[in-house]
Amino acid sequence: SQQGEEDPQALSIQEGENATMNCSYKTSINNLQWYRQNSGRGLVHLILIRSNEREKHSGRLRVTLDTSKKSSSLLITASRAADTASYFCATDADTGFQKLVFGTGTRLLVSP
């Protein structure tokens, strides 16, 4: 079963524009993570935000977390063609917080 639902399912933008993806989840969490996957390859960890944090930055990435709304957003600023990938949120929300549960993903296409 999916814990997180990403929105939108797909996003198409031009290079230089910002891309915002949202993730909603259902139950309490300790942490929420974002991963990137390029075309059928392994996932790459982008950022982890803990439940007591509201915002985190890493390079061109900005992640926010609103535990009251059970939602998170990933902002990629000044997008590049190389950012084209699928982006997944993952939470540790499950019995005992002992595993990651991934969302459905957002497919991002950045055109030159």
Next chain:
Amino acid sequence: KAGVTQTPRYLIKTRGQQVTLSCSPISGHRSVSWYQQTPGQGLQFLFEYFSETQRNKGNFPGRFSGRQFSNSRSEMNVSTLELGDSALYLCASSPLAAQETQYFGPGTRLLVL
């Protein structure tokens, strides 16, 4: 440090056969998790091993099994393959826990005919 490696990268099997996939975690990582990724179901957690013990298991039938060796390398086995087992199988490692940052391998793409 070398990343997570998975072998083989591609595999074609027929229904009813069994398959074994291998994963070598990052050196020093003791937690190894396996995921199945399909277009219809997305990324689904299969199981996690830590110090040769299965700590957690997803909602998959008993045909899916795994093990971990003393050097933290892990294998997963699928017996009596079904067409629906066609998927990308991803292995991920972390130092201690499956719910912390996961470092993924490139995956094994399995096609069942």
